[in-house]
Amino acid sequence: xxxxxxxxxxxxxxxxxxxxxxxxxxxxxxxxxxxxxxxxxxxxxxxxxxxxxxxxxxxxxxxxxxxxxxxxxxxxxxxxxxx
Numbered sequence: 001x002x003x004x005x006x007x008x009x010x011x012x013x014x015x016x017x018x019x020x021x022x023x024x025x026x027x028x029x030x031x032x033x034x035x036x037x038x039x040x041x042x043x044x045x046x047x048x049x050x051x052x053x054x055x056x057x058x059x060x061x062x063x064x065x066x067x068x069x070x071x072x073x074x075x076x077x078x079x080x081x082x083x
Contacts, residue, residue, distance in 0.1 A: 005064075006064070006065050007062060008063040008064075008066055008069035009060065009061070009062050009063075010049075010060070010062075010063065010069055010072070011060055011061075012040060012059045012061065012076065013057060013058040014036065014057045014058075017056075017057045033056070033057060036057055037054065039079060040059050040061075040076070043072050043075050043076050044061040044072055044076075046068065047063060047064075047068020047069070047071060048063065048064050049061050049062065049069070049072060050062050
């Protein structure tokens with residue numbers, strides 16, 4: 001018998017990004033998305049999180065339990081607010 005295992009799936013997305021991104025030049029858009037990808041990759045992979053899909057400014061991240069998912073979910077907007 002297989003033991004039950006908790007898995008948490010998190011989807012991130014920048015609210016209202018489409019009109020903001022449309023106003024950027026191609027170079028600025030690429031730089032902004034690269035910076036966002038770096039932040040999500042760094043914070044999303046802590047606590048054994050794994051990015052399973054990236055779509056523009058949104059990401060699907062799987063975590064092995066609720067605690068690291070919650071910690072990442074709190075850290076992401078906190079760090080975005082500082083930038």
